[in-house]
Amino acid sequence: MTGKNIPVLQTVGLTKVFKDFWRRDKVEAVKNLNLEIYRGEVFGLLGPNGSGKSTAIKMLLGLLYPTRGQIAVFGRAPTDVAIKARIGFLPEESYLYRFLNARETLDYYGRLFHLPARVRRERIEKLLDMVGLRHEARRRLGEYSKGMARRIGLAQALINDPDFLILDEPTAGMDPIGTRQIKDLIRQLGDRGKTILLSSHLLADVEDVCDRVVILYGGHQRAAGRVRELLSQEDRTQIITQKLGPQTIERIRDLIRRDEAKDVLDVSSPAQKLETIFLQIVEEAQAANIATSGARAAGATPDFLGTGDAGEDVVTELIEAAQTPPTPEPEEPAPVVPAKAAPADDVIEELVAEAAPTDPALTGSPDEEPDATPRKQVGADRGVIDSLLTDDKETNSSD
Amino acid sequence: MTSIWAVARHMIAEAIRMKIALFFICLLALLIFGLPFVARGDGTVSGAVQAFMTYALTAVSFLLALLTLFMSRSLSDELVNRQILILMAKPLPRWQFMFGKWLGIVVFDVVLLVIAGAGICGMVRYIAASEPARDELDRQKLDGEVLTARHRVEAEVPGDMFKRVAETEFERRREEGLYADITDLNPDRVKEDLRRQVEADWRSIVPLTYRVLQFDNVLCDRRADRTIQIRYKAVATRSPPDEIIRSRWVIGDPEKVAPVVVLRRDVHDRFHTFSVRADAVAEDRTLTIRLDNVNPYADDPAYPREPPNTVYSLPVIRLDEKAGVEVLFAVGTFEGNVVRVLALILFKLMFLAALGLLATSVFSFPVACMVSLTVYVLAGARGFIAEALLYLGDEGAVQVFQIVFGLVLRVVLFVIPDFPRYDAVDVLVDGRNVTLLWVLQGFGRLAVIQTGVLLLLACLLFHRREVSEVSI
Ligand SMILES: Nc1ncnc2c1ncn2[C@@H]1O[C@H](COP(=O)(O)OP(=O)(O)OP(=O)(O)O)[C@@H](O)[C@H]1O
Ligand SMILES: [Mg+2]
Numbered sequence: 001m002t003g004k005n006i007p008v009l010q011t012v013g014l015t016k017v018f019k020d021f022w023r024r025d026k027v028e029a030v031k032n033l034n035l036e037i038y039r040g041e042v043f044g045l046l047g048p049n050g051s052g053k054s055t056a057i058k059m060l061l062g063l064l065y066p067t068r069g070q071i072a073v074f075g076r077a078p079t080d081v082a083i084k085a086r087i088g089f090l091p092e093e094s095y096l097y098r099f100l101n102a103r104e105t106l107d108y109y110g111r112l113f114h115l116p117a118r119v120r121r122e123r124i125e126k127l128l129d130m131v132g133l134r135h136e137a138r139r140r141l142g143e144y145s146k147g148m149a150r151r152i153g154l155a156q157a158l159i160n161d162p163d164f165l166i167l168d169e170p171t172a173g174m175d176p177i178g179t180r181q182i183k184d185l186i187r188q189l190g191d192r193g194k195t196i197l198l199s200s201h202l203l204a205d206v207e208d209v210c211d212r213v214v215i216l217y218g219g220h221q222r223a224a225g226r227v228r229e230l231l232s233q234e235d236r237t238q239i240i241t242q243k244l245g246p247q248t249i250e251r252i253r254d255l256i257r258r259d260e261a262k263d264v265l266d267v268s269s270p271a272q273k274l275e276t277i278f279l280q281i282v283e284e285a286q287a288a289n290i291a292t293s294g295a296r297a298a299g300a301t302p303d304f305l306g307t308g309d310a311g312e313d314v315v316t317e318l319i320e321a322a323q324t325p326p327t328p329e330p331e332e333p334a335p336v337v338p339a340k341a342a343p344a345d346d347v348i349e350e351l352v353a354e355a356a357p358t359d360p361a362l363t364g365s366p367d368e369e370p371d372a373t374p375r376k377q378v379g380a381d382r383g384v385i386d387s388l389l390t391d392d393k394e395t396n397s398s399d
Numbered sequence: 400m401t402s403i404w405a406v407a408r409h410m411i412a413e414a415i416r417m418k419i420a421l422f423f424i425c426l427l428a429l430l431i432f433g434l435p436f437v438a439r440g441d442g443t444v445s446g447a448v449q450a451f452m453t454y455a456l457t458a459v460s461f462l463l464a465l466l467t468l469f470m471s472r473s474l475s476d477e478l479v480n481r482q483i484l485i486l487m488a489k490p491l492p493r494w495q496f497m498f499g500k501w502l503g504i505v506v507f508d509v510v511l512l513v514i515a516g517a518g519i520c521g522m523v524r525y526i527a528a529s530e531p532a533r534d535e536l537d538r539q540k541l542d543g544e545v546l547t548a549r550h551r552v553e554a555e556v557p558g559d560m561f562k563r564v565a566e567t568e569f570e571r572r573r574e575e576g577l578y579a580d581i582t583d584l585n586p587d588r589v590k591e592d593l594r595r596q597v598e599a600d601w602r603s604i605v606p607l608t609y610r611v612l613q614f615d616n617v618l619c620d621r622r623a624d625r626t627i628q629i630r631y632k633a634v635a636t637r638s639p640p641d642e643i644i645r646s647r648w649v650i651g652d653p654e655k656v657a658p659v660v661v662l663r664r665d666v667h668d669r670f671h672t673f674s675v676r677a678d679a680v681a682e683d684r685t686l687t688i689r690l691d692n693v694n695p696y697a698d699d700p701a702y703p704r705e706p707p708n709t710v711y712s713l714p715v716i717r718l719d720e721k722a723g724v725e726v727l728f729a730v731g732t733f734e735g736n737v738v739r740v741l742a743l744i745l746f747k748l749m750f751l752a753a754l755g756l757l758a759t760s761v762f763s764f765p766v767a768c769m770v771s772l773t774v775y776v777l778a779g780a781r782g783f784i785a786e787a788l789l790y791l792g793d794e795g796a797v798q799v800f801q802i803v804f805g806l807v808l809r810v811v812l813f814v815i816p817d818f819p820r821y822d823a824v825d826v827l828v829d830g831r832n833v834t835l836l837w838v839l840q841g842f843g844r845l846a847v848i849q850t851g852v853l854l855l856l857a858c859l860l861f862h863r864r865e866v867s868e869v870s871i
Binding site: 061063065089091104111153166 | 401402405406409412413416417480481482483484485486487488489490491492865866867868
């Protein structure tokens with residue numbers, strides 16, 4: 001099996017240029033991408049729409065051929081069919097067969113992995129349980145809602161108990177339960193020693209589960225590092241108490257002003273997340289056994305996923321990994337700088353204006369030097385992260 | 400192998416879910432149960448059965464050909480709707496995927512062909528059993544000449560003898576000094592002329608003479624209750640006023656068997672078939688037939704106004720085409736023959752399945768359809784193309800055009816299979832045996848070589864293709 005030092009995935013200078021009918025360059029979707037993902041890592045590929053996440057993933061699977069650069073998956077070329085037995089893939093949309101029902105779909109993919117009939121049957125039932133669609137398994141997928149189809153897509157990606165799971169926007173079209181469940185699943189699979197590459201433009205999806213992330217923008221790698229380091233605002237302090245009276249607050253303000261010579265920036269009651277409320281309501285409904293022909297309560301993660309060899313040693317590996325970072329060259333912690341005004345605003349504006357990454361205006365923007373290291377641009381990247389978080393909130397509230 | 404079969408199964412499931420099979424079977428039922436009431440042939444049972452078989456089989460093979468071409472829609476859908484992305488992320492080699500698709504189409508075709516074959520055979524037997532035969536001859540014809548698989552043996556044309564005679568005649572004439580004053584004598588040319596003359600003499604049976612025809616390898620069942628058929632066509636060189644040829648046939652070598660004598664009055668320049676006892680064939684599997692150019696009815700009071708047996712009142716009987724006479728005998732069953740015909744149809748479908756997939760892996764579906772339909776039509780008309788090539792002149796101002804056109808035609812001829820060559824429906828309807836050799840040739844050429852080349856090409860093209868590139 002893969003030694004500890006051979007990355008599950010490695011790309012060097014990966015570049016994809018889409019050409020038009022006359023072989024002229026049309027779109028530079030991915031530019032000079034260098035990735036290294038090690039066993040047991042949960043790796044996030046972030047970026048706004050059209051930033052090249054899906055294109056990168058398709059190249060890893062041999063569905064697109066790179067224009068330049070190298071890819072090694074389990075040390076082999078992506079076109080090598082043998083490695084695909086160890087990969088699970090959920091594409092950005094659930095490209096499933098409308099004329100098959102859920103069971104037949106999973107059975108078909110199971111057959112392609114040469115799984116014996118008994119194993120297939122077992123896994124199919126467990127996966128259907130897991131995605132909560134066992135009761136709807138007889139219906140054709142053409143009748144399924146988008147989210148239901150997505151769940152089958154996820155089940156399909158797990159049928160072979162993959163060592164390397166590639167999820168392209170797994171939460172797209174999922175309800176909050178599904179979203180939460182996918183996060184839990186990713187966490188659990190990560191704990192069981194699976195390597196997971198997931199792409200998303202919803203940072204909230206990623207922040208809870210990913211060990212490391214790369215942020216793409218217009219095909220360029222703009223930031224890379226450990227999530228906690230990218231997210232922590234070490235220049236701020238938050239104190240949460242029971243509700244306080246106005247006098248007390250004034251006294252605290254005075255105290256802080258006197259002792260630290262700093263101002264209190266904001267005083268408010270902590271808002272409960274919409275997600276939490278939604279979850280509560282649905283969970284109550286499920287407890288009351290209210291009928292639905294949609295997705296049901298999520299089941300347990302099947303135990304076949306990652307049992308066997310990836311057992312104890314995974315735990316030890318994880319412990320080791322916690323002590324020493326899995327990457328050979330440790331990532332520089334993200335410098336704690338307050339967001340630099342100008343470039344960040346630029347990026348936000350661009351995002352708000354929904355500028356396509358191929359927009360020629362972007363190519364000329366100041367932070368597009370091809371050799372720029374992620375470190376140099378942390379300020380700008382913070383802007384991207386913030387915008388992603390905003391994006392996330394908007395999406396959630398509009399759901 | 401499991402992957403290939405999984406893909407094939409999937410393909411079949413799709414075809415069934417898309418109600419393709421249902422539609423086809425309905426159409427087939429309409430055809431099989433409706434046709435006998437429309438196509439009645441010439442009023443005889445044998446004619447009705449023949450007409451039904453011709454129409455039903457032609458329709459089935461045409462419908463299945465179209466169906467097969469359209470089935471590659473499945474691959475096109477997978478590319479356009481991107482299911483291919485999930486598939487190609489599985490440990491499924493692309494050639495196995497392509498081959499699986501092909502296998503799926505072919506298996507589906509086999510199933511439909513079996514259903515169609517069973518339906519057609521059933522209906523034929525039903526018509527044969529339920530329709531009243533017009534007369535005993537009609538019934539005999541149905542059983543002996545339609546619902547059977549007969550082998551055909553042609554009379555030996557003694558080519559060597561013609562040559563020998565021509566040679567001796569040439570020598571004789573030269574010794575006589577006939578060619579003495581010809582300076583640029585071309586002996587080969589003269590001998591060839593002589594040979595043709597000898598052959599023409601042999602083929603012409605002058606009044607009140609006879610000709611003996613020899614058949615070898617008549618490997619029929621020789622029991623006395625079996626029959627063999629004699630099929631012949633003769634031309635009267637000086638056509639009698641009533642266009643009828645009178646003749647007397649002695650069938651069987653009198654030194655080996657008890658010969659059968661048959662008297663005939665037949666319209667000239669048409670094929671005629673009559674049956675004789677199978678024990679006229681000698682033990683060594685040879686059959687000797689003596690054809691007398693006499694009028695056996697000359698003195699028969701039942702036939703008044705018959706020409707008398709004189710050199711002047713009877714025509715010269717000429718046997719054209721090979722020897723003009725052939726012997727037919729059953730070597731197989733009608734059902735076995737149907738199976739072989741269906742096999743030949745299947746080989747064409749195998750080719751078309753590969754053609755459809757190849758076209759779809761290059762073009763969008765509508766274009767692919769046009770391409771494969773064009774090839775299908777060209778394959779059916781291959782004979783005409785070959786002929787066109789013969790008639791292509793090389794004179795005049797448009798010579799360049801003709802050369803280019805000729806080249807294109809040659810390429811087309813090379814690439815496109817010859818479908819009519821493997822069309823066995825006429826042979827089946829004629830009650831002749833569709834030989835295993837023919838089927839094997841069809842298998843080798845159509846199903847293995849030509850299909851294989853197309854599939855290989857499809858695999859290669861598909862292998863190089865980025866499956867995620869936009870296909871609209
Ligand atoms: N097959 C293709 N042909 C031409 N251009 C393409 C093709 N696929 C992607 N692109 C272009 O490449 C760029 C990156 O697309 P990609 O799908 O990788 O973005 P993404 O990061 O996955 O976006 P999203 O978040 O919307 O899924 C886009 O500009 C897109 O238009
Ligand atoms: Mg995408």
